[in-house]
Amino acid sequence: MTEGNTPTPTTDATPTESPAVGDDRDPILRVENLTKRFGGITALDGVDLTVDPGITGLIGPNGAGKTTLFDCLTGFHEPDQGRVRLYDADVTGDGPPAVAQQGMVRTFQIPRELAEMTVFENLLLAPMHQHGERLRGAWTRGDRFAEEELAVRDRAREIAAFFEIDHLLDEPAGSLSGGQRKLLEIARVLLTDPDIVLLDEPLAGVNPTLERKILGRIEDLVDDGYSFLLIEHDIDLIMDNCERVIVMHRGEVLTTGSPADVQSDERVIEAYLGGDDV
């Protein structure tokens, strides 16, 4: 696949359809009063937010609740209160496969047990691993088995080429560099056919050249209708690359706005300077 030629989102591994981004003015995601407690710790304290199509940054000092929010959005934690709506679907409390089936996924580090499998095998497993029935059915419907498996394999090669890791397809995933693993992690979730991808620090520890490559790929994907919510500690990077920024602090949304608005907001400066680690 050539530069800028982004993989086409699929349904049942048929690389033909565009993601259901809906009207540009409609938020993809609506979160209302989301609350999550761990014993005596309130990690999310009535979070209200919307996420529009495009790239949205999620920032906040350590312990602000960003990862817990991702976990509650994608079904890895069940919130104690509140609602999560993806387009018109209420996905509150749904498990990860059901949320992925509705079109929202998050990246994860490659688990240790998959590190010995090849990059290609990791890509082939991804749709089943996170997506549940949507693609799992392709493996069990006998008559269409061969055709659908071929489609998944083609798509895996296409996405690997898009992320320029196709020359590594036969290598064990555990032998990849840190940056190459980041590319594989994003490639894996794209194979689940998402509308919105939640990225938890996808650029941490990545060298500047690879960082530009990953950001370029994300921008290409946004042009093709995918959306991203991005946790990142590098504020300059968020400010330079996100259309909208959500700032969390102590389990709440402190403010939301354009990078310029957020950067000049006294409350944000105070949150970062007020004694919490950044």
Ligand SMILES: Nc1ncnc2c1ncn2[C@@H]1O[C@H](COP(=O)(O)OP(=O)(O)OP(=O)(O)O)[C@@H](O)[C@H]1O
């Ligand atoms: N499984 C858990 N059990 C108990 N407390 C937890 C758990 N997960 C998160 N917390 C607590 O919830 C709060 C929010 O944590 P979270 O990891 O969501 O913050 P964060 O904004 O992602 O932080 P960081 O930027 O440091 O990764 C913290 O006080 C944390 O200690």
